Amino acid sequence: MREEYDVVVVGGGPAGYVAAIRAAREGAAVALVERDRVGGTCLNRGCIPTKSYLQTADAILETREWPSRGLLLDAPPRLDMRKALSCKDAAVRRLTGGVRSLLESRKVEILQGTAVLRGPGRTEIEGRGILRSRAVILAGGSASARIPVPGADSRRVLLSEDVLALDEVPKSLVVIGGGVIGIEMAQILSAFGAVVTVVELEDGILPGMDKGLRDVMAVALARRGVAILTGVSVASFEETASGLAVVLADGRRLEAEYALLSVGRRPDLSCLGDSGVAVDRGRVLVDDAMATSLPGVFAPGDLNGRKMLAHAAFTMGEAAAEAALGRPRPVRLDRVPSVVYGRPELASVGLTEAEARASRDSVRVGIFPFSANGRAVASGDTEGFVKVLADPEFGEILGVHIAGTVASELINEAAVLMSMEVTAFEASGTVHAHPTRSEALMEAAADALGTCVHLPPRG
């Protein structure tokens, strides 16, 4: 540990470790302070471990389709939860180890401890003294939010990180909050054999996403026996002899072994200390180049609450490093795709149909269902569609929404098209390999223009 660095980064998650590597690549002397294991929520308790479980869940669900393809299984597959857990942990270890060696390869000094900002250029590591630096990048991330209702501190009320640590599948689970995390967890545990109920305060699950995608997921969950209660809040939790009762505001009681509290994430402001960094509604205020109200202090990632996604944090982290080295540039987050994993996958980039219609007089909506896509039909997996929203005047692609298998991969083509300002005209005229699911994007772009070959004329 030195006395002075060019850049001190607080937090080793997607925003922090990318910022550290970016700054080190420019020749800066960089220290990164991490209180746990590098990789942040994404690698340790979020995106990556859930993807490991979702792959297992998907395999279980797929075997249910096998008989229709003539593939017979004498007994349904049984889950060895301990093995699933260690398989997930191995993936996490491998990726966090990778991040650590990347940081080391760039000569970033990784300091173990809890850091607090004491002022511009002054970061204190608890029990180890003050680090001085020309710039400080705060990447403190976020934590699972809690709700202030009686009984919420029960040991049977879990957060998403607690569920990921279970070595036994619960018999039943009430998921409080039908957002991205709640819906992914509901799918995992339902496929693993738990009886799952989702409780959502808004009028439907996945609020904020395009209506078409929300509906596809609601239908898919219902078909698998996941109950969804909407427009209702939780009044209290009561421990019972067999587990837990979730009491809803309308008086209904839901009995389950556990409840999962997935009501969103809150910026973790503990790294701010008494430094006086300006905060607005629980989020650190930053400009488009990630600068905070204090000179030489930057705050990329979940801490500023602009877009709580790992890949948004990557790009914010890079920008923060550049700003810290004196080359600020604005970050654009309006073409960052978002994904809900599961079966089917949901993926979006740009405006939702409702947002697009609110923003202009007319919008052209092109839809291509996977039931008309050769690859999907041959695979026997025709759930979902691709929706392309285009501006009628120039064919500008305003938003793309995909429901279906590998939507998470297909959406990246849409993100490229939009960030390169390719219009529906070129997108629909680009030859796509046949048969592939990607063709559906091309066809939906054509449908938006009314030139789709593989759909009958519209009524």
Place this chain on the structure above:
Amino acid sequence: MAQSVIMPKSGMAMEEGIIVSWLKKVGETVSPGEAIATIETDKAVLDLEAEAAGTLIAILREAGDRVPVTQIIAWIGKPGEAVPESPSAEKSQPAAAATAPSPGVNAGTGSASPGGGRVAATPAARRVASEAGIDLGTVPSANGVPVAAEDVLRYVRKDATPLAARMAEAAGIDPASLAREGGGRIRKADVEAAAAGASTGERLLKERPRSGDGPRPDSRVPFTSIQRITGLRLARSHAEIPSVTSFAQADVTSLLAARESLNASGGLRISLNDLTVRACTKALAANPRVNAVVDGDGLILKGNIDIGIAVATETGLLVPVLRDADRLSLPEQSRRSRDLAERARTRRLRPEEFEGGTFTVSNIGMYGISAFTPIINPPQVGILGVGAVEERLALDPDGRPVVRKVLNLCFTFDHRALDGAESSAFLAALRDLLESPIHLVL
């Protein structure tokens, strides 16, 4: 088998041409070298000559059509022969060769290595890149395909995204004229900013007609392609060449008298500029370092004396070249200069008539301007600016005041190529020639 006729690519910057008129009708026979259509490019109007003998069996694009280069516009074949539906591989080859000149040549000259080193590029692309002062390595091109001249030009002009191009077209804005958000391609935001500016201007124009003291709208006039290309060259010349301009005054009283008697003798229309160019050819012959081009760290002393003559046209400055100027008789030189200037103004010059001058003369005397400092036309080493003829009082040998006619000569030269003594020797020789018409005619 039918032969295609394509829109020719007659200059490295040419991307499309307009068919002015068809000189042959369908069914008429054509022979190689015979003009079959008139084509207009942004620089010139050309005759399109048939390359094959036969009958014109189909005309695919009408007069007035704007056609990208190398696209098929007609077919020549036997009478009654069917028109091929699409070009066969064999027939489309000349077109491909015209767009991306000879990857074969490149394979011979360049050792394109993947991890850096020499970039695979066509010779034309290298020339354009070097003229524009850009590193070929920065020009985007498809993997493994040599960078073509068009790629470089597109890069220099900062191409627009498809959306920005559509928006600009609808708004009547030339994308190449736009400022870019953070460099790179022209994007939607750039066009929106430009369009917003224009509409603000229009609104103000309506609200405040002519009189009044409010803000008056600006308007943007995009450069023509000639202005863009000339501008690029001039900027580079001005920035890179350590140039010096020297001035001299030539007493042209007797030269003007001689010109008058020459023209009076019938038929001739010799201009003062013709005589100035003639004087240049003789002064250049005597000072070979001025009739030269810069080549890396050396000079190439040119054998021929080819004088570029700057001509102002509606679409920009053009410099047609008078070849072998020193070998022409004065009447022939005068006739050819007039013909070149006239065709430059009507854009009927052939591409080769712009290229390869060894020295340039720019005359703005007709506007009554005394003197100016012209900019060298690289890779040449000098340019002569000619001002107006002015009257001066002088004393004759007997001490009586007389009126003399004086011409201002402004010689800008590349100080790397010429030192003060060399440049002065040339300018003095030029002045002496103009002052003694006898030597000029000899």
